[in-house]
Amino acid sequence: xxxxxxxxxxxxxxxxxxxxxxxxxxxxxxxxxxxxxxxxxxxxxxxxxxxxxxxxxxxxxxxxxxxxxxxxxxxxxxxxxxxxxxxxxxxxxxxxxxxxxxxxxxxxxxxxxxxxxxxxxxxxxxxxxxxxxxxxxxxxxxxxxxxxxxxxxxxxxxxxxxxxxxxxxxxxxxxxxxxxxxxxxxxxxxxxxxxxxxxxxxxxxxxxxxxxxxxxxxxxxxxxxxxxxxxxxxxxxxxxxxxxxxxxxxxxxxxxxxxxxxxxxxxxxxxxxxxxxxxxxxxxxxxxxxxxxxxxxxxxxxxxxxxxxxxxxxxxxxxxxxxxxxxxxxxxxxxxxxxxxxxxxxxxxxxxxxxxxxxxxxxxxxxxx
Amino acid sequence: xxxxxxxxxxxxxxxxxxxxxxxxxxxxxxxxxxxxxxxxxxxxxxxxxxxxxxxxxxxxxxxxxxxxxxxxxxxxxxxxxxxxxxxxxxxxxxxxxxxxxxxxxxxxxxxxxxxxxxxxxxxxxxxxxxxxxxxxxxxxxxxxxxxxxxxxxxxxxxxxxxxxxxxxxxxxxxxxxxxxxxxxxxxxxxxxxxxxxxxxxxxxxxxxxxxxxxxxxxxxxxxxxxxxxxxxxxxxxxxxxxxxxxxxxxxxxxxxxxxxxxxxxxxxxxxxxxxxxxxxxxxxxxxxxxxxxxxxxxxxxxxxxxxxxxxxxxxxxxxxxxxxxxxxxxxxxxxxxxxxxxxxxxxxxxxxxxxxxxxxxxxxxxxxxxxxxxxxxxxxxxx
Ligand SMILES: Cc1cc2nc3c(=O)[nH]c(=O)nc-3n(C[C@H](O)[C@H](O)[C@H](O)COP(=O)(O)OP(=O)(O)OC[C@H]3O[C@@H](n4cnc5c(N)ncnc54)[C@H](O)[C@@H]3O)c2cc1C
Numbered sequence: 001x002x003x004x005x006x007x008x009x010x011x012x013x014x015x016x017x018x019x020x021x022x023x024x025x026x027x028x029x030x031x032x033x034x035x036x037x038x039x040x041x042x043x044x045x046x047x048x049x050x051x052x053x054x055x056x057x058x059x060x061x062x063x064x065x066x067x068x069x070x071x072x073x074x075x076x077x078x079x080x081x082x083x084x085x086x087x088x089x090x091x092x093x094x095x096x097x098x099x100x101x102x103x104x105x106x107x108x109x110x111x112x113x114x115x116x117x118x119x120x121x122x123x124x125x126x127x128x129x130x131x132x133x134x135x136x137x138x139x140x141x142x143x144x145x146x147x148x149x150x151x152x153x154x155x156x157x158x159x160x161x162x163x164x165x166x167x168x169x170x171x172x173x174x175x176x177x178x179x180x181x182x183x184x185x186x187x188x189x190x191x192x193x194x195x196x197x198x199x200x201x202x203x204x205x206x207x208x209x210x211x212x213x214x215x216x217x218x219x220x221x222x223x224x225x226x227x228x229x230x231x232x233x234x235x236x237x238x239x240x241x242x243x244x245x246x247x248x249x250x251x252x253x254x255x256x257x258x259x260x261x262x263x264x265x266x267x268x269x270x271x272x273x274x275x276x277x278x279x280x281x282x283x284x285x286x287x288x289x290x291x292x293x294x295x296x297x298x299x300x301x302x303x304x305x306x307x308x309x310x311x312x313x314x315x316x317x318x319x320x321x322x323x324x325x326x327x328x329x330x331x332x333x334x335x336x337x338x339x340x341x342x343x344x345x346x347x348x349x350x351x352x353x354x355x356x357x358x359x360x361x362x363x364x365x366x367x368x369x
Numbered sequence: 370x371x372x373x374x375x376x377x378x379x380x381x382x383x384x385x386x387x388x389x390x391x392x393x394x395x396x397x398x399x400x401x402x403x404x405x406x407x408x409x410x411x412x413x414x415x416x417x418x419x420x421x422x423x424x425x426x427x428x429x430x431x432x433x434x435x436x437x438x439x440x441x442x443x444x445x446x447x448x449x450x451x452x453x454x455x456x457x458x459x460x461x462x463x464x465x466x467x468x469x470x471x472x473x474x475x476x477x478x479x480x481x482x483x484x485x486x487x488x489x490x491x492x493x494x495x496x497x498x499x500x501x502x503x504x505x506x507x508x509x510x511x512x513x514x515x516x517x518x519x520x521x522x523x524x525x526x527x528x529x530x531x532x533x534x535x536x537x538x539x540x541x542x543x544x545x546x547x548x549x550x551x552x553x554x555x556x557x558x559x560x561x562x563x564x565x566x567x568x569x570x571x572x573x574x575x576x577x578x579x580x581x582x583x584x585x586x587x588x589x590x591x592x593x594x595x596x597x598x599x600x601x602x603x604x605x606x607x608x609x610x611x612x613x614x615x616x617x618x619x620x621x622x623x624x625x626x627x628x629x630x631x632x633x634x635x636x637x638x639x640x641x642x643x644x645x646x647x648x649x650x651x652x653x654x655x656x657x658x659x660x661x662x663x664x665x666x667x668x669x670x671x672x673x674x675x676x677x678x679x680x681x682x683x684x685x686x687x688x689x690x691x692x693x694x695x696x697x698x699x700x701x702x703x704x705x706x707x708x709x710x711x712x713x714x715x716x717x718x719x720x721x722x723x724x725x726x727x728x729x730x731x732x733x734x735x736x737x738x739x740x741x742x743x744x745x746x747x748x749x750x751x752x
Contacts (some may be wrong), residue, residue: 001378001442001665002371038738068370252747267750269736272743279742280679284655291658308651361640363647367628369637 003290012065016076017332019049024080028341033081036160037190037198039083046086047115055090056097060109066297071238071289078242081199081345084158085118087235087352091228092119092165096178099216099224104178106126108163120161122152122202144211146170148177151203158200159190165215165228166204173219195348217346230303232353233310234296237289240313240349244282247324247342251275254328265327274323281316288312304366311359318348324349372661374442380737382446385425389454392416396454403456406577406724408534409492417460420451421489426463434479435487445616445664453618461531462486462488464541465608466493473596473604482537482558494531494561496540496582497605499524504737506541507551507602511584513542515598520544520589522559528584530731532561532568533580541605544598556601559591562590575724610674612732613681614663617656620688624653625719627695630714636698645694652690656683675746682738685728692722 005013023042031038046052055070056062070090077086093112096104111117134276148168158164161181167174177187185207190198216224252275255266265271295302321343324331330340350356374382389396398412409417420426421435425447430436437443452458459465461518467486470478487493502508511524522542532538538559545553559566563586568580596604628646661682666673696703699713707716729735743749 001374001661001668003662003665005370251751253568255749263752264750267752269740272749273736273739275747275749276739276742279747280683283659283679284683287658287662288655290370290650291654294370294372305654305714308654311513311647312651312655357644360448360647363650364637364643367647367650368632369627369643369646 005072008065009069011071012069013076014173015049016051016073016075019045020076020080024082028081028083028345029338030300032196035190037157037196038160042082043118044115047113051086052089052093052115053113055094056109056113060097060105062109063353066293067234068290068293071234071293074235074238075183075242075286075289078239078244079246081243081246081341085120085161085311087232087239088121088156088161089117089119090235091232092121092163094231095165095176095215095224095228097122098227099176100178103212104215108178111162112235118160119163119165120156120158121165121167121228122155122158123167124153126151126153146209146211148204148207148209150180151201153201154199155188156183156200157198158188158202159198161188164202166202167225170218174221174225175218176221176224178213178215179204179207179209183207193348195345197345197348202364206336219224229353230306232361234289234292234302234306236349236352237285237306237309237313238293240317241282241286241289243342243346243349244278244285244316244320247320247339248275248278248282249331250339250342251278251324251327254331258329271327274327278320278323281320285309285313285316304363307354307359307362307366310354311356311363314350314354314356314359316348321346370542372658374446378442378446381443383569385450388420388423389450392419395419396611399457400455406573406575408531408578413455413457414489415632416455417489419489420447421487424487426460427467427483427487429486430467430483434471434483442664442667445660445668447616449616452565452616453622456619458616458619459493460486460489460611461487461493461535461539462537464493464614465495465612466537468611469556469604470558470595472607475592477592478558478595491537492531492535493537493539493558494529496526496529496532496538496559498526498528504734506605507549507554508539509543511540511542512545513555513557513589515544519591520593521556522557522584522587522589524584526584527569528571528579529582530577530632532582533570533578536561538566538582539608540584541601544601547599551602553599554601554605555598556595556604557589558595559587559589559593573724573727575727576720577724577727584627588749608671609733610677613677613738614660614667615680615684615749616660616743617653617684617687620653620656620691622647623695624691626714627691627698631698642698645697649687649691649694653681656680656687659683675742678733678738678741678745681732682735682742685725688725688728688733692725694716696722706715 050063051073053062054065054073055067058064088265089112096108112119164179164181166177166179168177185205187203189201255271256264258265292302292305292309295305324339325343328339331337395412395416399416402410402413424437427435428437428439428440428443432438448458463486467483470482497506499509514521536559540557540559541554542557543553544555547553565585567583571579571581636642640667663673663680695718702711702713704719705712705716706719744751
């Protein structure tokens with residue numbers, strides 16, 4: 001049993017804290033105003049620090065760390081609300097590492113790790129009830145080439161991506177294709193969203209792809225998507241952990257400063273008990289996330305633990321942020337204060353890769369129900 | 370980070386499990402006694418002595434006092450298994466009084482009490498609460514007057530569980546009227562057979578016996594005092610921190626039982642039940658991780674304080690979620706008491722539903738735990 005970080009992890013964490021303490025200030029707020037939604041300069045610096053390669057092997061330029069290392073980094077990024085396509089790039093990169101062939105790995109991983117390539121994934125087709133302008137789905141193969149059409153929604157940062165992992169139904173079943181995001185047949189429309197995190201609509205119109213760009217086996221897309229969902233859920237749990245730690249800290253600091261009725265509001269028991277609830281919630285999310293990440297790092301299946309973490313993180317993200325807003329009073333809802341940023345970003349992280357209900361259902365299955 | 374037992378710990382865990390499985394008959398009887406609410410009966414004493422004989426009740430203690438001088442994690446392992454098989458995770462002597470005697474008692478007290486505690490031969494009853502002193506323990510008023518070569522104790526205690534079968538009373542009493550109140554409290558170990566002590570039962574809604582205790586000018590020897598006079602409150606706080614250490618293995622056992630029931634009865638298809646049970650599984654897992662954190666801290670000689678409060682609070686509140694969910698799953702059948710053919714899982718949960726309330730109150734209420742988390746853990750101001 002050990003709840004401590006390794007020496008290497010402490011070093012990694014210290015450097016991340018130092019770096020984001022400097023570079024992370026006001027970053028989320030500033031990036032909300034930009035079209036890209038993230039900072040390419042910061043992206044480059046993160047790559048130089050080795051963050052993009054945290055979980056990738058050395059032969060692709062990575063530092064061969066564990067999933068736990070990645071989770072610790074994401075926790076720090078969550079504290080600072082670092083915006084950008086980091087999670088989508090990691091999850092996509094990991095799928096290439098695990099399921100890609102050598103030429104795919106050689107082609108994409110070093111570029112990702114150097115910070116020269118942004119990756120995203122396109123899984124969700126629109127609800128057919130909702131939209132009549134949907135491009136008709138096709139995915140037919142002929143002479144080793146596929147012609148893909150169709151629309152995918154909520155594709156993270158597709159507007160700045162270099163590579164999109166696209167899930168399409170073919171006559172052999174669901175298959176994943178590695179698409180050059182700059183292909184003229186692909187149209188990306190970024191949405192304004194609650195968290196300014198650039199979910200995109202991605203429409204393919206007769207995009208021709210060679211079967212060499214299939215990730216994994218034809219018709220075996222479901223399994224890969226499943227794994228990517230696991231990694232993504234865990235990454236967002238870690239990001240939420242950091243966000244909530246920061247919300248707790250801000251709220252406690254505020255409660256120690258702000259005076260009403262001639263005393264610090266932090267001396268009011270109603271406020272103290274809210275803070276105690278927040279603190280308990282934060283530790284619950286954190287340890288569930290660490291446990292799941294540790295399992296993955298050890299190569300132990302962690303489907304149940306990941307869903308436990310994401311279910312709890314999703315619900316806690318809302319609960320804790322709401323308490324944070326309340327403790328800040330009017331300040332908590334004012335645009336000028338950071339509290340509202342956390343509140344908005346929490347919602348996006350809550351639904352990313354499945355909300356509490358979805359992950360509880362996975363846990364139920366894992367319990368044999 | 371590592372969320373596993375080491376291979377040696379795993380081996381020890383297996384050894385302890387095997388012991389309880391081999392003692393199946395006594396274990397069954399002991400649990401029946403304990404669940405009756407009356408406390409230890411013959412089977413409880415028998416199994417405690419057997420556990421004690423192996424050095425497992427106090428495995429971290431020095432060998433001369435009946436310990437094994439092994440790591441705290443091994444004690445946690447025993448606690449988990451005791452909790453799982455017996456619903457009792459520690460005796461008061463081994464878990465609360467003993468450590469304080471070890472740290473603050475004199476040589477004579479250590480020799481007199483520690484070995485019997487470690488061997489599972491004696492039990493202590495906690496004597497803190499009084500009618501006007503519950504959460505505000507420092508308000509206790511039972512008087513212990515220093516008569517030079519002995520003390521005379523006069524007054525009453527409320528909700529003192531175990532006095533009807535324990536040998537010793539772990540008694541907080543007032544030796545000085547002071548401001549602040551807590552600076553006039555001393556801690557005593559009183560032999561419950563001493564003349565002048567009478568007890569009268571109080572029954573809980575869960576069918577558990579606790580007691581009122583009356584001291585009528587009870588003469589106790591000088592060496593009943595633990596540590597320094599008027600420092601008792603600090604020792605009590607220390608003992609309270611030990612008391613909030615717990616495991617969730619009994620809760621896990623119950624959850625597993627209900628899970629099997631739900632599968633067997635086909636209720637597993639109900640999406641609402643799936644959601645509730647999954648949520649519960651997650652909550653129990655967080656409580657387990659909190660228990661492991663505290664165990665790990667103690668294993669590293671770190672002193673848990675708000676972490677123990679968080680654990681105590683979460684375990685008792687999760688238990689409420691569990692019993693309530695279980696009753697919801699049973700529907701109207703859940704309220705039928707043992708004996709009817711219509712009960713589900715033998716009607717056991719009708720009792721547990723009532724009995725579980727105790728954990729919300731004893732060892733510090735959830736409100737007091739939240740105060741501790743806020744003030745000790747987060748450093749929020751008292752006023
Ligand atoms: C079954 C059972 C067994 C017990 N066994 C023992 C035993 O063996 N030995 C022993 O000494 N005691 C024992 N107790 C007593 C137990 O420790 C007390 O009941 C408990 O500490 C609460 O005290 P109280 O009942 O006086 O409630 P009170 O302290 O009067 O509390 C009433 C309510 O006020 C709240 N409250 C009180 N103070 C604060 C505060 N500062 N901030 C916010 N809220 C507050 C409480 O949370 C609670 O909700 C037992 C009790 C029960 C029910």
